[in-house]
Amino acid sequence: MAAGEQIIGEEWKERSRELADWAMERLVNRREVWGQYALLSPEQARESGRTYKAMTLPVPEMRGEDRVTLDKLACHFASRRLHRPQLIGLHAESQEGTSRWLGIDIDNHDLDAVGADVRARRNLAGALAWWRAFGERGYDPLLFDSSGRGGYHLWVLFAEPAPTAAVFDLVKAVASTWEANQLEEEPEVFPKQPRPGSLNAWFRLPGMHHTQPHYSRLWSGEEWLSDPWLEGHAAIDAMLQVIPGPPPPAPAGLAVPLGGVPARQGELGAPSPSAPERSAAVRKQRFGGAARPTVCLDLDGVLVNRSYARGGEELGDPIDGAVEFTRALAEQADIVIHTARLAGRPAGARDGAAQAEQRRIEERIRAWLDQHGFAYKQIALAVGKPIASAYVDDRGVSCRPLDDGPRAFEEALAAVRRLCGPSG
Structure with missing residues (x-):
C-alpha cells in the first residue's frame, strides 16, 4: 500500500463514527437491505475476470430486520485494503417509496482502452457541468472523484424524503443531457425508475474504492487552485457540512403534499422559493463571512x-x-x-x-x-x-503583518520595489 493511501485511509478510519452518524441521518433509505462488495478467491477471479462481486444482502429469506446499523456504516468508512474491507452501498428508495438523495455514476472502467484518458477528461467536464447546474438551482451537490482514474460520483441530498418518482424524474432529466456534455455513454442514475415490489438500485458510499488504491476525493469548487480536490479530513469536513436542498416537486397526479408544481421535461425541477436563501447559506457555511462576498x-x-x-x-x-x-x-x-x-x-x-x-x-x-x-x-x-x-x-501589494508577522513588511517592500522599478 502506498504511503499516501495509508495516511488518507487512517483519516477516514479516524472519522468513521462521525461519518456513520451522518450517513444514517442523511443517506439511509431502508435498513433491512444493503449492497456489498465481496472479494473473490483467486480461482473465482480467474474465472470471472474480476476481483470482486457486487451483491444485495441479506438473502431474501433473512430479510425483515434492521441490519443497516451504525456499526455496519462505520466499518465501511474505516475499511482498509489489507484488513478485509467491508465496503457497502445504500439503496436509493425506501419501503414507503421515498428517497433522501439522488446520485449519478459516471464510469471509466476500461482503463487500458484506447482513448481512456480522453474519456476521463470528458467525464470530468460532464460531472462539473452537472455539479454547477445543481448548484445554480440552490442545491449543495457533492462531487466525488470516486476511482482516481476518471470515474465520478455526484450526490444531491434533500432536506426531507421526497417521492422516488419525483427524484427519478429529476435525475433522469439531468443525465439525459449526457450527449450534449460529450460523454461517451449515458451514466447510471439513482434511484432507478420505481417499480412495485422492487428494492431499486444501491449506490456505493464514499470512501475506499473496491478495486483501485484510492479514497474518494471531494470537489472543492476552487478551480483556480492547482489541485481543487479535497481529500482525507478536508473532504470529510466538507461532506459533514453539506446542506440538504429542497425536495423536488411531485409529478402531476402523485398525491404527496409537497406544495410544489410539476417540473417541465428537461428542467432541474421547479425552483424552490428558498433556493436563493439556501445557496447563500451554503456559501456562508463553506467560505465564512458575508453570505455572498464581493x-x-x-x-x-x-x-x-x-x-x-x-x-x-x-x-x-x-x-x-x-x-x-x-x-x-x-x-x-x-x-x-x-x-x-x-x-x-x-x-x-x-x-x-x-x-x-x-x-x-x-x-x-x-x-x-x-x-x-x-x-x-x-x-x-x-x-x-x-x-x-x-x-x-496586478499592481496591488498584499501586506498582512497580523497574519504573517514582521516578514510581511519585508515581502511587501520587495514587491513594491519590483513594481516601481530601479527608480521607484
Whole structure:
C-alpha cells in the first residue's frame, strides 16, 4: 500500500463514527437491505475476470430486520485494503417509496482502452457541468472523484424524503443531457425508475474504492487552485457540512403534499422559493463571512493586457486563463470589474457629455466581457476602489503583518520595489 493511501485511509478510519452518524441521518433509505462488495478467491477471479462481486444482502429469506446499523456504516468508512474491507452501498428508495438523495455514476472502467484518458477528461467536464447546474438551482451537490482514474460520483441530498418518482424524474432529466456534455455513454442514475415490489438500485458510499488504491476525493469548487480536490479530513469536513436542498416537486397526479408544481421535461425541477436563501447559506457555511462576498477585479493587467489601455474604449484579447478564473471565482463571490479609465476626468463631473462618455465606455467594456464569456455582476468606472471583501490587482501589494508577522513588511517592500522599478 502506498504511503499516501495509508495516511488518507487512517483519516477516514479516524472519522468513521462521525461519518456513520451522518450517513444514517442523511443517506439511509431502508435498513433491512444493503449492497456489498465481496472479494473473490483467486480461482473465482480467474474465472470471472474480476476481483470482486457486487451483491444485495441479506438473502431474501433473512430479510425483515434492521441490519443497516451504525456499526455496519462505520466499518465501511474505516475499511482498509489489507484488513478485509467491508465496503457497502445504500439503496436509493425506501419501503414507503421515498428517497433522501439522488446520485449519478459516471464510469471509466476500461482503463487500458484506447482513448481512456480522453474519456476521463470528458467525464470530468460532464460531472462539473452537472455539479454547477445543481448548484445554480440552490442545491449543495457533492462531487466525488470516486476511482482516481476518471470515474465520478455526484450526490444531491434533500432536506426531507421526497417521492422516488419525483427524484427519478429529476435525475433522469439531468443525465439525459449526457450527449450534449460529450460523454461517451449515458451514466447510471439513482434511484432507478420505481417499480412495485422492487428494492431499486444501491449506490456505493464514499470512501475506499473496491478495486483501485484510492479514497474518494471531494470537489472543492476552487478551480483556480492547482489541485481543487479535497481529500482525507478536508473532504470529510466538507461532506459533514453539506446542506440538504429542497425536495423536488411531485409529478402531476402523485398525491404527496409537497406544495410544489410539476417540473417541465428537461428542467432541474421547479425552483424552490428558498433556493436563493439556501445557496447563500451554503456559501456562508463553506467560505465564512458575508453570505455572498464581493471581489473586485481590475480590468487592465488582470483580465486584459495593459498595452491596450491607452484609450477608454480600446480593448485587446483576454489574458490567457482570465475567463476561466472569473467563472470559478463567481461560484463563491459577486465579481465587480473595476477600471480607472476615466481617471483623467473631473471627479464630480455631472454634465451630459461626461455621463454619455461614461455610458459609452461602460457599454463597450460590457460588450467585450460578454463576448469573451467573463463572469461578473457589475462594472465600476471610478478612480477609487469599490467596497469589497477582496481585491485582485496586478499592481496591488498584499501586506498582512497580523497574519504573517514582521516578514510581511519585508515581502511587501520587495514587491513594491519590483513594481516601481530601479527608480521607484
